[in-house]
Amino acid sequence: MRGERIILLMAVAGILLASWLLVGCEGEQGPAGPPGPGLSGEALFAGDNANTCGHCHGELIEGWHGTGHSEAWAALGADTTNIYCVQCHTTGFDDRYNFAGQRISTGADNGGYDDTRDPKLRNVQCEACHGPMGVNPATHTPVLAANFSGEACGQCHSQNDEWATSGHGSVLSRMTREEFYEEWSSSRCNGCHISEGFIKKFDPDHAALAYDGETANQVGCATCHDAHADDNAAQLRTLADATSPYGGEDSPDDYEITGFGTGQLCVQCHHSRRSRSDIQEQFDEGDDHPGPHASPQGDMVSGRGCWELPGTYVRENQHTGMLENMCVDCHMYSIPHGQTGGPLYGHSFAPDIRKCQTCHTAATNFDVNGAQTRIEAKLEELAALLPHNASGAVRDTMDLVNWTRAQREAGYVYLFVGNDKSMGVHNVGYADSLLTNAIRYLTPGALTQRPPGVRG
Numbered sequence: 001m002r003g004e005r006i007i008l009l010m011a012v013a014g015i016l017l018a019s020w021l022l023v024g025c026e027g028e029q030g031p032a033g034p035p036g037p038g039l040s041g042e043a044l045f046a047g048d049n050a051n052t053c054g055h056c057h058g059e060l061i062e063g064w065h066g067t068g069h070s071e072a073w074a075a076l077g078a079d080t081t082n083i084y085c086v087q088c089h090t091t092g093f094d095d096r097y098n099f100a101g102q103r104i105s106t107g108a109d110n111g112g113y114d115d116t117r118d119p120k121l122r123n124v125q126c127e128a129c130h131g132p133m134g135v136n137p138a139t140h141t142p143v144l145a146a147n148f149s150g151e152a153c154g155q156c157h158s159q160n161d162e163w164a165t166s167g168h169g170s171v172l173s174r175m176t177r178e179e180f181y182e183e184w185s186s187s188r189c190n191g192c193h194i195s196e197g198f199i200k201k202f203d204p205d206h207a208a209l210a211y212d213g214e215t216a217n218q219v220g221c222a223t224c225h226d227a228h229a230d231d232n233a234a235q236l237r238t239l240a241d242a243t244s245p246y247g248g249e250d251s252p253d254d255y256e257i258t259g260f261g262t263g264q265l266c267v268q269c270h271h272s273r274r275s276r277s278d279i280q281e282q283f284d285e286g287d288d289h290p291g292p293h294a295s296p297q298g299d300m301v302s303g304r305g306c307w308e309l310p311g312t313y314v315r316e317n318q319h320t321g322m323l324e325n326m327c328v329d330c331h332m333y334s335i336p337h338g339q340t341g342g343p344l345y346g347h348s349f350a351p352d353i354r355k356c357q358t359c360h361t362a363a364t365n366f367d368v369n370g371a372q373t374r375i376e377a378k379l380e381e382l383a384a385l386l387p388h389n390a391s392g393a394v395r396d397t398m399d400l401v402n403w404t405r406a407q408r409e410a411g412y413v414y415l416f417v418g419n420d421k422s423m424g425v426h427n428v429g430y431a432d433s434l435l436t437n438a439i440r441y442l443t444p445g446a447l448t449q450r451p452p453g454v455r456g
Contacts, residue, residue, distance in 0.1 A: 044111040045092035046133040047120030053133075057126070060205075063229040069124035087114070088156035091121045091128040128152075129227060147227075148195050150220040160221065162347035171218040181213035192269035195223040202238045202268065224265055232262075239264040244299055245275040249308040252276045257298045261325035267298035270327070272305045272416070279307050282398060283408045290398040290408070291415025297422070301326060303430040306416040307409060311437030314429030322359065330355050351425075366425055375417070375424035378435035382414050385442040406442060413438040 046052045054061045064070050072089040079085045083101050087093040092112020096105045107114075110132055113121040127133060129152045130142035146152040150169070154160030163169040172180060184190060190197030195218060196211040203226065211217075225235045232239050239262065247255035254275070257267045273293035274282075282290055292305070299305025303315030323329040332346030333355040346352075356363045367373055387395045387402045398408050413434050424431045 043108075043132045043134050045113075045116075045121060045127050046111075046137065047091060047118055047125060047127070049125045052137060053126045060228045061126075063231075064126075064227070067227070067230045067235060069128075069227065072124045073122040089122070089124065090114075091123065091125040092132060124156075145215060147222050148215075148217040148220065150222070153221040157221070158343070159345040159347040162345055163220065166347065166349045168219040168349065177216060178213045180218065181216045185213070185216065188273075193219070195220050198223050198269075199237070202240075234262065236262060236265045238268065240268070242267045242271060242298060244271040244302075244305055246272065246279065247304045248306065248313070251304065255302075255304060257302055259320075260298075260301075260327060261323075261329075263325045263327035263329075266327040266331075267301075270295045271298035272296040279412060282412065283405060286397070286399040286403070286408070288397050290396075291412055292419060294419045296416055297327070297420055297426055300416075300420040300422070300426045300430060303427055306430075306434055307412040308434070309409060309413065309437045309441045311433065311440065313433045313437075316429060317427045318429065319427075366423075368425075371428040372423040372425065375428065375431050375435065378432065378439065379414065379417060379423075382410065382435055382439050382442075385439065386411050386414060410438040410442050 049061050049064065068075070073080070076082075076085055076089050083097050084099050087095070087097055090113035092110070093114045094107025094110070094112050095103055095114045096107070098104050109115050111118075112132075126142075129147050130144070131140075133140045143152070150160050150163065175183070181194070184193035185197075191201040192198060194211070194216050196209050196216060198219065199206045199222065200209050205228070224237060226237045227235065229235060241256040241258040242264065243254050244257055245254045246252065257271060258264070260267055271293075281287075292299075296305055301317055301319075303313070303317060319326070328346075330351045331349045333344070333352035334346045335342035335344040337343040341354075344352075351366065353363060353365065356366065356368060360368050383394050386407055389395050394411070394414065395402060398411060403411065417431050417434055420426055420431070
């Protein structure tokens with residue numbers, strides 16, 4: 001009898017042990033089992049992109065392969081013991097260390113590389129940006145907001161600090177997100193002013209991306225860079241030719257802005273938004289927001305896109321052939337780590353005189369050969385011929401009472417050159433000829449050369 005009891009107890013213990021093991025493998029905590037020693041919570045890092053995320057997101061994983069993130073561990077070389085470097089070349093490393101190797105903040109013990117040193121968490125994987133998969137990947141809700149805001153990128157990329165000082169990165173410091181959305185959520189604006197709108201427009205993989213007044217973000221890291229693909233230099237979302245709707249009177253239809261290298265990304269948005277009919281409507285009816293869209297730089301550089309009054313025009317850009325990537329070469333001047341003045345990443349987008357000095361060795365400012373002085377003087381000369389408000393500035397709205405037809409036409413030129421903001425640097429020949437012809441157009445005596453109110 002005693003032997004039978006022992007056998008029965010052993011059988012019960014075996015059943016309990018088997019049940020415990022089964023719960024550990026496939027119970028509430030899923031196939032990953034319970035958290036390891038010292039780990040807590042349900043938000044655990046799984047690692048191994050291909051098997052963890054690849055079941056559903058195989059195409060994105062395939063695009064990620066070959067990017068700098070996918071090869072981050074190999075890029076460390078012999079520095080795999082330098083904790084300052086390792087923290088940004090692995091996934092889930094939430095304790096942060098300074099350059100001296102001192103821990104400056106402590107994160108959750110949730111199975112990241114700092115907790116486990118698991119080889120499956122080497123490289124910057126999906127979970128590094130989208131959050132831990134949890135013990136049950138099927139219930140994982142990926143983090144998106146931190147990626148659109150730049151918060152996730154800023155953990156490792158110092159470019160984020162420069163970007164925050166730029167016009168792109170400081171919009172939401174000047175207005176609430178709701179005000180931002182109300183201002184630029186229309187279909188005419190959201191493709192350039194709202195990060196998610198740009199991504200929807202230029203990346204078919206995210207055509208269904210949803211956002212609203214509480215979630216919409218300013219132009220940031222994810223707007224320009226696609227973490228899931230390495231099709232373009234610097235993982236830029238697009239380098240396609242950009243279509244501008246008006247090419248000038250000798251080419252009044254739309255035209256392609258091309259040949260800007262990586263600057264092609266910039267000119268997707270930095271060009272005029274006015275077709276010939278839009279411009280004519282301003283002249284015929286007046287306008288509360290006259291002139292081109294406020295960023296016609298792509299047109300200015302191309303020597304096209306402004307309303308062109310009678311006269312000759314210099315279209316050729318003096319920088320063509322000298323700047324491989326146009327906008328990027330000047331507005332994203334960079335200095336590598338370890339060199340004097342470095343590291344500089346160029347993400348404030350401010351032009352740097354040191355780039356000019358690679359050709360104009362004696363330059364101390366952007367007024368090379370007095371070009372800016374000349375353009376500014378002609379802008380002031382043209383402004384004197386236009387209607388002014390009570391404070392003495394050129395009126396910011398065009399109407400049919402205060403403006404003559406000729407002034408509305410010349411006023412478009414004034415706004416185009418002014419909105420370009422470079423004072424000739426982007427294309428001094430085109431800017432100069434635009435202003436010269438507009439001034440002549442409004443000079444007494446020149447108006448008799450054509451019937452009043454007729455143009456084109």
